Amino acid sequence: MANTSKTRVLTANRLGDGRVVYLGDNGWTSDLDLARLVLTEADAETAEAAGLIGVAEREIVEPYLIDVEAESDGVQPLRLRERIRAEGPTTGNSRVAPQPEAA
Amino acid sequence: MYRYDEFDHAFVRDRTEQFRDQVNRRIAGDLTEDQFKPLRLMNGVYLQLHAYMLRIAIPYGTLSGRQMRKLAHISRTYDKDYGHFTTRQNLQFNWPKLEEIPAILEELAEVEMHAIQTSGNCIRNVTTDHFAGAAADEADDPRPWAEIIRQWSSLHPEFSFLPRKFKVAVTGAARDRAAIRVHDIGLELRRGGPENSLGFRVFLGGGQGRTPLVAKEVRDFVPEHELLAYLEAILRVYNRYGRRDNKFKARVKILVHERGIDEIRDAVEAEFADLRGGVLDIPAEAREKISAYFAPPDFETLPAKSDTLEAAWKADPVFGRWVARNTHPHKAPGYVSVTISLKPTGGVPGDAKSAQMDIVADLAERYSFDEIRVSHEQNLILPHVKKDDLPALYAVLVEAGLATGNAGFISDIIACPGLDYCALANARSIPIAQRLSERFADADRQADIGDLNLKISGCINACGHHHVGHIGILGVDRKGEEFYQITLGGAPGEDAAIGEIVGKGFATDEVVDAVETIVDTYLQHRSSRDEPFIDAYRRLGKAPFQEALYGS
Numbered sequence: 001m002a003n004t005s006k007t008r009v010l011t012a013n014r015l016g017d018g019r020v021v022y023l024g025d026n027g028w029t030s031d032l033d034l035a036r037l038v039l040t041e042a043d044a045e046t047a048e049a050a051g052l053i054g055v056a057e058r059e060i061v062e063p064y065l066i067d068v069e070a071e072s073d074g075v076q077p078l079r080l081r082e083r084i085r086a087e088g089p090t091t092g093n094s095r096v097a098p099q100p101e102a103a
Numbered sequence: 104m105y106r107y108d109e110f111d112h113a114f115v116r117d118r119t120e121q122f123r124d125q126v127n128r129r130i131a132g133d134l135t136e137d138q139f140k141p142l143r144l145m146n147g148v149y150l151q152l153h154a155y156m157l158r159i160a161i162p163y164g165t166l167s168g169r170q171m172r173k174l175a176h177i178s179r180t181y182d183k184d185y186g187h188f189t190t191r192q193n194l195q196f197n198w199p200k201l202e203e204i205p206a207i208l209e210e211l212a213e214v215e216m217h218a219i220q221t222s223g224n225c226i227r228n229v230t231t232d233h234f235a236g237a238a239a240d241e242a243d244d245p246r247p248w249a250e251i252i253r254q255w256s257s258l259h260p261e262f263s264f265l266p267r268k269f270k271v272a273v274t275g276a277a278r279d280r281a282a283i284r285v286h287d288i289g290l291e292l293r294r295g296g297p298e299n300s301l302g303f304r305v306f307l308g309g310g311q312g313r314t315p316l317v318a319k320e321v322r323d324f325v326p327e328h329e330l331l332a333y334l335e336a337i338l339r340v341y342n343r344y345g346r347r348d349n350k351f352k353a354r355v356k357i358l359v360h361e362r363g364i365d366e367i368r369d370a371v372e373a374e375f376a377d378l379r380g381g382v383l384d385i386p387a388e389a390r391e392k393i394s395a396y397f398a399p400p401d402f403e404t405l406p407a408k409s410d411t412l413e414a415a416w417k418a419d420p421v422f423g424r425w426v427a428r429n430t431h432p433h434k435a436p437g438y439v440s441v442t443i444s445l446k447p448t449g450g451v452p453g454d455a456k457s458a459q460m461d462i463v464a465d466l467a468e469r470y471s472f473d474e475i476r477v478s479h480e481q482n483l484i485l486p487h488v489k490k491d492d493l494p495a496l497y498a499v500l501v502e503a504g505l506a507t508g509n510a511g512f513i514s515d516i517i518a519c520p521g522l523d524y525c526a527l528a529n530a531r532s533i534p535i536a537q538r539l540s541e542r543f544a545d546a547d548r549q550a551d552i553g554d555l556n557l558k559i560s561g562c563i564n565a566c567g568h569h570h571v572g573h574i575g576i577l578g579v580d581r582k583g584e585e586f587y588q589i590t591l592g593g594a595p596g597e598d599a600a601i602g603e604i605v606g607k608g609f610a611t612d613e614v615v616d617a618v619e620t621i622v623d624t625y626l627q628h629r630s631s632r633d634e635p636f637i638d639a640y641r642r643l644g645k646a647p648f649q650e651a652l653y654g655s
Contacts, residue, residue, distance in 0.1 A: 016130065017200035018155035058129075061136050061150065079583060081522060084531075085152050089523035091451050091533045 006067050009035035009075065010047040011085070012060035020085045021060060023050055028059055032086050033074045038065060104165050104474065105250050105396045107215045115212045118219060122146045123205035130202065147218030148204055151526050157196045157204055158221040159211060163231040163249035163273075164192030164477040168464035171475055173214040175460035181207050186460065188445060188453040190517055190568055191270075192230050192477040193221060197524055219257065224265045226256035226338075230272045232280045233478035236397060237440045237486040239432040242293045243301055245275035247394040248330065251385065255331050262338050266345035267353035269338070270310075273303075277597060282479060284318045284599035285309040285571055287355045288337060295324050302326045307337060307367065308359030311565035315601045316356045319364040321371060327390065329375075332383040336374035340367060400472035400487055405437025409490035415497075422497055424546060425508030430493070437490055441471075443483040443500060444507040444515065448544040449537050452518040453481030462503045470496050479568075481517055482510065512549040513557050513622065514540040517568050521561030521578060522585075528561035530578025530585035535559055538615045543622075552622055555636040556595070571595040573637045574621060575602040576614065587614040591621065591648060592640045605645055606653050617652055624651040 009032070010023040021028040022035035029035065038047050044065060051063030067078040077083045084090060107115070122142070129139040143149075147158040159174070166174075174194055178186045181203050182196045189195055199207060211217055220227055229249040236244040252271055256262065262269070272283040273290040283289025289306035296302045303325045309318030325333045341355045344362070359367050416423040430439040443463060445453050455463070463483055467475045470492045476484035488496060500506035509515045516539060519525065521532030536559055543549055558572030562579075569575030575590035586608040593602030609617045622636075624647055629639045640648075 013150055013154075016202050018150055018153070020153055055136070058132050080585065081152070084522060088153065089533075090531065091523050091537065092449075 007070050008038040008065045012063035115217050119208040144222040147221035154198045157199045159194045159218050160221050160228045166475040168468040168473050170214045171460050171464040175457040179457040185456045188477050188481050190479050225263050226269045232274045233476040233484045234440050239434045241275035243275050245273045245292050246397045266347045279597040282595040289318050308356040310356040311570045313563045315570040317599045321368050328385045332378040336371045339374050340370045402435040407436040412490045415494035428508045429510045441485040441488045442510040443505050445482050446515050447507045449541050451533050452516050511554050513543045513555045517558040519560050519567035529580035530561050532559045532561040570601050585611045620651050624648050
């Protein structure tokens with residue numbers, strides 16, 4: 001069950017193209033800064049319910065909550081895996097990080 | 104190379120249409136993700152960190168120019184303008200949209216390619232020596248046998264739901280360039296039967312992952328025509344006795360390890376006795392029909408020495424270095440096989456831009472009888488190049504950023520996609536490879552170090568073959584931080600060995616220095632410049648390396 005001392009957001013991959021998305025106040029967004037912050041257990045339950053609806057409506061797959069840090073300059077995932085999901089591969093060269101796409 | 108017949112074309116077309124229907128039903132809501140996932144995996148479609156990933160089968164690593172050009176077109180049209188060649192001689196696209204994958208498969212079918220059996224608990228793409236059909240030292244070309252195994256194993260009804268995935272590698276030379284001893288089944292085609300006839304030495308139960316094991320020899324000779332009966336006997340034993348209760352103990356290597364090779368051999372021989380002489384016996388005419396697809400090209404009669412090459416070598420020492428490292432002896436006088444390194448300084452091992460793929464396709468058509476190979480070392484090979492053509496070929500490679508002369512050197516690193524792409528990874532692999540390649544970029548230093556293979560995996564599944572690296576690096580997650588464990592003394596070839604952990608792991612900002620310390624220790628302790636790293640390690644053991652890394 002949700003740990004209310006943490007700030008979290010709900011993330012998933014979009015069904016049609018697999019791109020990383022976050023649950024925002026107005027549906028799913030690829031902009032982490034627009035993600036809805038999950039601060040309480042009640043928030044978590046609401047977000048997870050929205051995730052299940054997103055799955056049922058075939059918008060997204062595999063929703064789960066991630067820990068983030070919300071500062072004035074934006075939202076930052078705590079785990080490296082999620083930072084890479086948010087910002088793209090760290091490998092440079094010909095590797096183009098995924099461009100933010102419209103939700 | 105093998106060409107599809109009408110049956111093959113119809114089979115792949117039907118499969119593409121079947122998957123198109125499955126994608127449509129998934130998007131329409133007629134299939135849930137749980138129902139769809141095994142279907143997409145059977146067609147090589149994974150969901151990774153950032154997007155779907157499509158793994159395309161390159162049977163035994165062989166491509167024509169037309170096929171390579173199609174891969175370039177797909178990467179340009181449907182992906183992000185590059186592709187990633189893997190340690191299983193396959194190609195992965197990291198950014199395809201699910202909705203567009205049926206169109207990609209349709210494009211692949213046009214050039215006799217697909218993504219079937221690149222995932223799932225089935226017999227995967229058969230791999231082989233990347234110099235097959237060209238190498239001066241091979242007993243015979245293993246590719247017809249890889250193709251026969253491919254045909255036998257494709258959608259084999261009995262072996263489509265094995266306890267775990269199953270990988271077969273085949274080589275035609277005693278010098279093992281296909282890492283056959285770390286595959287579920289390794290086959291060495293050799294002469295040893297009546298009247299010096301050909302057959303197979305069979306190894307069983309090798310593999311990497313969390314339980315790395317070198318395969319055991321299960322039979323020293325299986326006559327060619329009985330190969331499929333013997334393979335079917337092995338698969339039947341595995342299918343019956345392989346563990347299905349624990350995913351981590353389900354590979355055939357665990358079965359061989361737990362029961363012992365003698366008990367498994369007895370069970371296989373009993374099955375083989377039932378199967379041999381039956382429908383799996385391969386008629387000579389069927390084998391010859393397949394072999395005809397792999398007939399040697401029409402080589403010119405040439406002197407072994409090329410004056411053009413000698414002159415260019417003298418005029419350009421950098422070119423000379425590239426020739427010395429990136430060409431391999433060929434069975435036809437006046438020819439060599441060329442390794443096109445996909446390991447430029449600071450680059451991503453195995454990645455090629457679409458423009459580079461197009462150039463390699465052009466070069467294959469112009470200089471290598473329209474043949475390209477993908478090596479498990481994540482490089483590309485032009486198997487049949489005239490020595491006279493090397494200067495012109497090299498000039499094009501230089502322009503394309505493909506002329507790194509580092510085959511077999513420390514910067515010729517195998518690295519899995521790691522945490523930059525892979526949903527299973529615990530740590531990044533590619534950035535470590537990039538930093539190591541930059542640290543050891545100096546050509547003179549690499550030449551001084553000599554043969555040294557360095558392999559990096561971002562998790563214990565070992566896609567980066569770290570267990571068989573002379574220096575192996577395994578990325579782990581330690582309390583949310585990337586950490587790297589180093590193994591020494593692994594080897595992938597006929598002297599296969601699993602590397603030993605040298606000591607405690609290193610943080611991200613320490614690991615490149617640690618590798619440099621290991622290399623410097625080798626340079627200090629080698630008996631001469633002629634003693635390569637692996638020989639020195641086997642003579643010295645890990646003590647001097649531990650002392651250099653951790654103190655006494």
